[in-house]
Amino acid sequence: MTTLVGAEFLKLRTTRGWIGYVLALVVLTGIGTAAQVGSAAEVDLGTPEFQRDLVAGSLASLIAFLVGITSVTVEWRHGTITRTLLVTPRRELHVAAKGIAAFLAGVALAVLAVAVVLAVAIPFIVARDASFVLDSGLGARVGRIVLAAALWGALGAGVGSLLKSQTFALVAGILWILLFEALLTLLLGLVDLDSAADFLPAQALGAFEGSVDDALSPVAGGVVGLAYVVGVSLLGWFRVEHSDVT
Amino acid sequence: MIEVERLTKRYGSTVAVNDLSFSVAPGTLTGFLGPNGAGKSTTLRAILGLVRPNAGRTAVLGRPYRELDAPLERVGAVLETFDAHPGRSGRNHLRFLAAAARLPASRVDEVLALVELTGAARRRAKGYSLGMRQRLGLAAALLGDPEVLVLDEPANGLDPQGIRWLRDLLRALAREGRTVLISSHVLAEIAQTVDEVVIIHRGRLVRCATMAEVEAMAAGAARVRSPDAERLASLLAEAGLDVRSLGDGTLAVAAGPERVGELAAAHGIVLHELSAERATLEEVFLELTGSEAPA
Numbered sequence: 423m424t425t426l427v428g429a430e431f432l433k434l435r436t437t438r439g440w441i442g443y444v445l446a447l448v449v450l451t452g453i454g455t456a457a458q459v460g461s462a463a464e465v466d467l468g469t470p471e472f473q474r475d476l477v478a479g480s481l482a483s484l485i486a487f488l489v490g491i492t493s494v495t496v497e498w499r500h501g502t503i504t505r506t507l508l509v510t511p512r513r514e515l516h517v518a519a520k521g522i523a524a525f526l527a528g529v530a531l532a533v534l535a536v537a538v539v540l541a542v543a544i545p546f547i548v549a550r551d552a553s554f555v556l557d558s559g560l561g562a563r564v565g566r567i568v569l570a571a572a573l574w575g576a577l578g579a580g581v582g583s584l585l586k587s588q589t590f591a592l593v594a595g596i597l598w599i600l601l602f603e604a605l606l607t608l609l610l611g612l613v614d615l616d617s618a619a620d621f622l623p624a625q626a627l628g629a630f631e632g633s634v635d636d637a638l639s640p641v642a643g644g645v646v647g648l649a650y651v652v653g654v655s656l657l658g659w660f661r662v663e664h665s666d667v668t
Numbered sequence: 669m670i671e672v673e674r675l676t677k678r679y680g681s682t683v684a685v686n687d688l689s690f691s692v693a694p695g696t697l698t699g700f701l702g703p704n705g706a707g708k709s710t711t712l713r714a715i716l717g718l719v720r721p722n723a724g725r726t727a728v729l730g731r732p733y734r735e736l737d738a739p740l741e742r743v744g745a746v747l748e749t750f751d752a753h754p755g756r757s758g759r760n761h762l763r764f765l766a767a768a769a770r771l772p773a774s775r776v777d778e779v780l781a782l783v784e785l786t787g788a789a790r791r792r793a794k795g796y797s798l799g800m801r802q803r804l805g806l807a808a809a810l811l812g813d814p815e816v817l818v819l820d821e822p823a824n825g826l827d828p829q830g831i832r833w834l835r836d837l838l839r840a841l842a843r844e845g846r847t848v849l850i851s852s853h854v855l856a857e858i859a860q861t862v863d864e865v866v867i868i869h870r871g872r873l874v875r876c877a878t879m880a881e882v883e884a885m886a887a888g889a890a891r892v893r894s895p896d897a898e899r900l901a902s903l904l905a906e907a908g909l910d911v912r913s914l915g916d917g918t919l920a921v922a923a924g925p926e927r928v929g930e931l932a933a934a935h936g937i938v939l940h941e942l943s944a945e946r947a948t949l950e951e952v953f954l955e956l957t958g959s960e961a962p963a
């Protein structure tokens with residue numbers, strides 16, 4: 423499995439697709455952080471709560487999700503899946519390797535995003551005579567954010583295997599996060615099932631990350647998020663297992 | 669070595685492969701022939717575990733492809749569709765395959781040299797010509813130094829020199845004792861290379877034969893001209909031979925000239941011309957697959 427995951431990384435690295443995602447992550451996170459810090463009230467700037475939320479505001483999860491989707495769908499799109507499955511004919515191994523590689527890519531992206539947030543925020547905060555609190559609270563928050571992005575990456579890989587079509591998977595994935603989940607939450611609210619909405623994937627992983635208030639506990643959120651990763655990956659494996667590669 | 673047993677594959681209402689059985693013996697170079705849409709690619713993909721059959725089974729080296737350990741070191745394959753990412757260089761494509769199959773990275777440059785692609789290896793595959801793509805496919809197939817090769821129309825897109833190069837390469841591989849199954853829709857293209865042929869049409873087996881048998885089918889024909897062509901034709905037909913009138917008192921007979929001459933002499937029929945005819949391999953192929961020769 424280590425071999426396969428390593429090979430997946432070699433694959434990710436040797437095309438230019440990832441550059442766009444990394445650029446988008448760095449630029450958008452940089453701008454987002456600057457805007458947040460710039461518009462914050464003086465009193466808030468120095469508080470650990472504000473600073474921890476800053477770290478959580480990065481786009482690492484979204485980008486990790488999209489990278490996970492793309493890492494799988496690109497193979498079906500360009501027909502490289504044929505060669506991939508000739509080397510790894512056992513498709514459960516293929517699906518697992520994709521999931522683990524996307525998980526690790528999520529870790530890398532989140533670490534990068536946190537670095538960008540700190541690089542933008544610290545000089546700004548220090549310049550306004552507040553101090554940046556690098557304590558264990560922040561460390562724990564960063565740890566959860568990194569893990570959440572990793573789970574998002576793996577979830578993306580599962581979605582990619584399940585849907586296979588690149589455009590469809592990316593559009594569906596983005597719409598889900600930006601629109602459908604909110605709509606569903608609204609609908610569930612109408613029928614008095616608000617608490618069920620806490621179990622939707624973005625809500626659950628948000629709770630785990632600590633960026634959604636008033637939802638599941640972080641641990642419960644993490645467990646629900648992991649359940650989505652496993653469930654969707656199993657569905658993805660089922661789809662791939664029953665696909666003809668022609 | 670390669671076994672296909674009662675394989676059936678349907679796509680919706682299309683039956684791509686229909687109850688097909690054949691096997692390829694170790695160490696032979698076998699041609700897999702059939703017109704467009706006959707089901708060749710589908711069969712080869714089923715052998716390689718890429719297509720799930722509706723019925724029947726396939727095995728390579730005694731096992732279904734999906735159950736092989738280190739498949740790249742046992743079986744090499746080139747399929748019709750290009751399977752490298754357009755944005756990745758040919759060399760990186762092979763590096764990934766070598767990494768995934770735990771093959772030494774040095775194999776990458778070896779096979780690149782073998783298929784004469786070293787010069788373009790660092791360019792992105794997007795810019796490769798059809799022939800270069802075929803060569804990259806062959807390089808991927810040969811990466812693990814496999815004992816079995818499954819090649820789907822590998823001559824597609826190669827220029828005459830390329831075809832000769834491929835032929836020499838395949839012969840060299842067969843001499844080393846490897847088993848090669850190579851598909852084509854043109855018999856003549858592979859006739860000089862293969863020992864045996866498996867011919868399919870509309871997903872069904874038409875014939876398994878050695879190349880010598882196919883040559884014999886091509887040889888056994890005669891052309892005869894006689895002022896009494898009509899009587900001769902009915903006598904030949906009575907003798908159970910296939911006769912076709914070509915007009916002008918000329919007949920084409922599916923038998924050697926000896927047989928035709930003897931029959932004519934026995935009935936005192938005058939002949940103005942009698943010659944051995946060699947059907948082209950293409951004619952044999954068209955005859956076997958029952959397709960009409962293109963006008």
Ligand SMILES: Nc1ncnc2c1ncn2[C@@H]1O[C@H](COP(=O)(O)OP(=O)(O)OP(=O)(O)O)[C@@H](O)[C@H]1O
Pocket residue numbers: 668679682683684685702703704705706707708709710711853
């Ligand atoms: N993915 C697919 N979906 C639907 N039909 C398919 C698919 N692949 C093949 N077919 C159909 O199956 C039949 C056999 O196709 P196949 O590609 O195996 O033929 P072939 O012998 O390789 O032909 P060619 O010489 O043109 O390559 C054809 O009728 C084709 O239309």
Ligand SMILES: [Mg+2]
Pocket residue numbers: 708709710748820
């Ligand atoms: Mg074909």
